[in-house]
Amino acid sequence: MKRSPIFPGGNVPEHxxxxxxxxxxxxxxxxxxxxxxxxxxxxxxxxxxxxxxIGEGLPPSSRHVLQQLGIWESFVADGHLPSYGNCSSWGSRxxxxxxxxxxxxxxxxxxxxxxxxxxxxxxxxxxxxxRLCGTKxxxxxxxxxxxxxxxxxxxxxxxxxxxxxxxNVRSSLDAEFxxxxxxxxxxxxxxxxxxxxxxxxxxGLIALLDSPGxxxxxxxxxxxxxxxxxxxxxxxxxxxxxxxxxFSDGDxxxxxxxxxxxxxxxxxxxxxxxxxxxxxxxxFVEAGPRIVSASTCHLSQVAADSWLAVGDxxxxxxxxxxxxxxxxxxMAVLAASAILQTKAGAMRQYVQAVTRTFSEYLxxxxxxxxxxxxxxxxxxxxxxxxxx
Numbered sequence: 001m002k003r004s005p006i007f008p009g010g011n012v013p014e015h016x017x018x019x020x021x022x023x024x025x026x027x028x029x030x031x032x033x034x035x036x037x038x039x040x041x042x043x044x045x046x047x048x049x050x051x052x053x054i055g056e057g058l059p060p061s062s063r064h065v066l067q068q069l070g071i072w073e074s075f076v077a078d079g080h081l082p083s084y085g086n087c088s089s090w091g092s093r094x095x096x097x098x099x100x101x102x103x104x105x106x107x108x109x110x111x112x113x114x115x116x117x118x119x120x121x122x123x124x125x126x127x128x129x130x131r132l133c134g135t136k137x138x139x140x141x142x143x144x145x146x147x148x149x150x151x152x153x154x155x156x157x158x159x160x161x162x163x164x165x166x167x168n169v170r171s172s173l174d175a176e177f178x179x180x181x182x183x184x185x186x187x188x189x190x191x192x193x194x195x196x197x198x199x200x201x202x203x204g205l206i207a208l209l210d211s212p213g214x215x216x217x218x219x220x221x222x223x224x225x226x227x228x229x230x231x232x233x234x235x236x237x238x239x240x241x242x243x244x245x246x247f248s249d250g251d252x253x254x255x256x257x258x259x260x261x262x263x264x265x266x267x268x269x270x271x272x273x274x275x276x277x278x279x280x281x282x283x284f285v286e287a288g289p290r291i292v293s294a295s296t297c298h299l300s301q302v303a304a305d306s307w308l309a310v311g312d313x314x315x316x317x318x319x320x321x322x323x324x325x326x327x328x329x330x331m332a333v334l335a336a337s338a339i340l341q342t343k344a345g346a347m348r349q350y351v352q353a354v355t356r357t358f359s360e361y362l363x364x365x366x367x368x369x370x371x372x373x374x375x376x377x378x379x380x381x382x383x384x385x386x387x388x
Contacts, residue, residue: 016040016130018339019149019175021137021188023047025325026311027181028120029069029332030339035127036070037340042173043124043131044151054206054243054292056325057083057222057235059108065329071123078119080109081220081238086322088224089273090231091371097221110220110235111325138170140178140191147306149173177339180309184293184316189301189309199296199362200383202318205258206245207288209278213240217281224320225273228375229254232274233319242283244274247294247319249380255291264289294319296365302354303338303347310335315358318365327357 018034020027023045031041058080066072084107086098125131135153142148151173154166180188186196211217217236225232230248237243246267248255257263265285268275277283298315302308311328331354338350369384376382 014172015146015174016042017175018042018177018179019044019147019173020129020179020181021149022179022181022183022311022313023117023121023131023133024181024183024311024328025117025120026313026328026332027179028117028124029329030179030181030310030336031129032069032071032120032124032127033333033336034339035124035129037336039340041124041129042175043121043129044135044137044149044173045131045133046136047133054113054245054290056111056113056319057108057322058111058326059322060106062108062326062329063106065326065333068333069120069123069329071119074119074123075116078112078115079238080111080116081236083108083110083220083222083235085221086224087221087273088226090224090226090368091373093272095273110222110237112238137188140188142306145176145306147175147178149175149178176306178307179335179339180307180313181311183312184295184297186299186309186313188307189299189313192301192304192307194299194301194309196297197300200318201250202247202294202296203250203255204245204247204292204294204319205255205264205289206243206292207261207264207290208286209242209244209283210286211240211242211281211283215281216240217242217277217283219277222322223273223277225271226372226374227267227271228378228380229267230380231320232268232271234274234277241286242278242281244268244278245319246289249383250293252379254380258289259291261285261289296362298354298358303351305347308335308338308347308350314354317361320368321361321365323361327361331357 017039018041020031020043023043031043035041066075087095089095135151137149138152139150151171153169155169178188220236223234233245235243246258258267296318299309302314310332317324334350334353338346
């Protein structure tokens with residue numbers, strides 16, 4: 001790839017080596033590495049990284065990829081909550097502990113997602129990447145070997161009564177290469193003809209709980225509990241709040257019921273261990289439930305000569321695997337390496353790595369779901385037993 005001088009973060013050129021569509025962990029990680037290598041990079045982010053973001057976990061082995069990205073020390077300084085193991089009721093009513101005490105990397109972490117995403121975005125900018133927030137790609141065309149991206153940005157203006165309002169500003173950006181980091185939408189890749197291959201219709205109904213603090217919760221283990229309708233997850237955050245999520249298939253009545261706070265609470269009351277944790281610390285629902293897609297999916301095509309997809313845009317994982325963010329960062333490292341290489345076969349090697357990682361995940365996914373045999377007639381579990 002032809003190299004251009006690095007543009008300081010904030011000064012957005014009209015032509016760049018690489019345009020990254022999406023400013024989540026995968027997109028920012030790719031931009032960070034490419035900018036460090038001397039490429040001009042612009043991140044196009046439709047949001048503004050404000051508001052509540054769903055917390056996720058990083059396993060102990062994530063330390064290696066954080067060091068590769070050069071953000072390990074900053075990550076530690078950000079004060080994410082250490083996690084010393086997992087606790088699950090899966091295959092039986094009993095709780096089984098899986099401690100990280102013998103893990104050579106030490107403990108894992110419960111992430112403050114907004115803080116983590118801000119760290120990656122800041123690191124990419126400091127490396128030289130420009131970033132456009134509140135901006136969407138409206139259309140894309142390829143002319144004479146260059147991608148032309150038509151952009152729509154929201155701009156704050158003052159109304160006649162000095163009240164804030166917004167208007168759309170149109171612009172364009174030319175790029176030699178495009179990285180699709182648009183998450184599960186895979187917007188750019190699908191516009192190039194790639195199609196999603198979906199394995200299930202899993203959704204998460206997620207709420208954020210708070211507590212008066214009279215009885216502090218000091219258990220930093222991730223708690224997972226299987227139920228007839230699907231499974232539940234809870235994890236403590238660094239600020240003392242608790243993330244609680246119910247996972248089921250979106251077409252089943254259980255998931256539709258959990259869309260309302262009353263329905264969500266009713267299903268929660270049927271758990272044993274999750275509800276006991278909530279009761280023992282007087283947790284109450286502060287926000288949610290919010291529905292998010294959690295399906296297992298990958299694209300029929302994840303790369304070509306002039307573009308590639310990374311993170312959830314390329315392949316998305318069941319949250320049960322606890323490998324979504326770590327895998328996204330690891331694939332981002334491989335993606336950046338493939339983009340920087342000029343030798344033939346670099347993209348093919350990237351595709352092979354994505355495919356191999358996803359295939360291994362599918363085998364592990366089936367193995368863990370097959371362990372739960374208590375509800376053979378439940379549509380949720382029956383579907384996952386039949387996958388074999």
